[in-house]
């Protein structure tokens with residue numbers, strides 16, 4: 517571990533966990549953080565943090581009509597200006613590919629077309645809504661095809677991450693809502709993927725988690741690759757879905773509770789992050805009834821990550837600039853070979869904003885309440901110990 521030794525990581529992790537309740541940490545801008553530590557039993561450190569917030573985008577709210585023609589679906593315009601510019605375009609690419617290849621190979625039973633008209637900002641009409649708007653991925657069974665939704669990260673160089681979304685999945689049976697890391701390979705047996713997949717035909721308290729591939733070359737299921745888990749909250753309700761992809765295992769959480777961990781076949785190499793909502797009429801995805809639809813709705817996405825290199829799906833100069841900047845920053849942090857200012861998003865009361873949990877050893881942090889001061893005292897003590 518480059519930043520600190522394992523013992524100090526453990527101590528900092530323990531201190532942070534033990535004192536969470538008492539401490540009121542000081543808010544920090546990402547630039548003030550040398551690294552971000554994740555919570556839980558297996559804390560890890562990351563150099564970078566990104567937050568995509570879809571909660572207050574009323575000016576971009578627009579639910580496109582569904583399109584009952586594959587060609588027009590494929591060429592449909594982006595749902596609003598939000599999808600035409602930064603920050604969206606720096607990070608995410610709205611997809612329009614279709615599964616004609618899989619149909620030819622007999623793997624898919626239903627023609628599926630990704631459409632930009634299925635990725636949109638929508639007004640939150642919940643009673644007592646927690647946000648003005650959210651982002652929706654829609655999949656709908658049209659007369660002769662399945663209209664589907666996908667967006668992929670522009671960077672292809674995530675190398676370990678903790679990704680969190682505040683989301684729910686609602687609607688018809690026969691869809692898959694997914695959040696996953698993806699490393700492409702022409703050989704399906706060499707694809708590397710850490711998947712969260714919600715099958716809307718399943719009971720709303722089960723989610724399937726997988727380190728792909730889950731089929732061997734001769735088509736047998738690889739049992740160790742996948743877990744079908746009962747989760748503490750229905751996926752129809754708003755909840756935080758989190759995947760921690762580490763070198764030794766992939767771990768998934770729902771609302772902060774660990775629900776699955778798979779060490780078998782943990783993805784090794786840099787990858788993209790992808791979200792989609794789809795179906796292709798197989799026994800696994802199910803077959804949606806004509807005219808029906810299902811939706812994955814997301815209020816925000818938060819990424820803590822390390823990245824290697826600057827591989828992207830896109831040569832947009834903004835994207836290049838942004839990546840060069842973050843690569844430089846990461847390198848600077850790496851060169852220092854330690855993490856003096858440790859931040860956390862888990863300990864923050866404000867979603868998307870980090871707080872400083874261990875500062876440069878000497879200074880006391882945050883905490884104006886007596887309990888807070890006690891907490892920061894102990895954390896500083898631990899920090900001192902770490903430095904020695």
Ligand SMILES: *[C@@H]1O[C@H](CO)[C@@H](O)[C@H](O)[C@H]1NC(C)=O
Nearest residue numbers: 518519560561562676822850
């Ligand atoms: C992320 O990068 C930092 C700096 O190189 C390193 O200390 C840390 O262990 C990395 N995290 C993971 C999960 O590999």
Ligand SMILES: *[C@@H]1O[C@H](CO)[C@@H](O)[C@H](O)[C@H]1NC(C)=O
Nearest residue numbers: 586587590613614615616629
């Ligand atoms: C589906 O994809 C194929 C291959 O990329 C393309 O030739 C075809 O035009 C696409 N069809 C539709 C309806 O988008």
Ligand SMILES: *[C@@H]1O[C@H](CO)[C@@H](O)[C@H](O)[C@H]1NC(C)=O
Nearest residue numbers: 715718719722723724744745
């Ligand atoms: C997962 O478990 C549920 C509940 O036992 C079951 O109904 C469902 O078919 C399972 N899903 C998969 C993909 O095995």
Ligand SMILES: *[C@@H]1O[C@H](CO)[C@@H](O)[C@H](O)[C@H]1NC(C)=O
Nearest residue numbers: 533555556557771772861862
């Ligand atoms: C970790 O932080 C999340 C918020 O990101 C919280 O829901 C969860 O309870 C925390 N877990 C532990 C073990 O402190």
Ligand SMILES: *[C@@H]1O[C@H](CO)[C@@H](O)[C@H](O)[C@H]1NC(C)=O
Nearest residue numbers: 625626797798799800802803
């Ligand atoms: C779904 O429907 C398609 C076309 O109507 C059919 O070919 C396919 O076998 C069906 N799949 C299942 C699992 O029933």
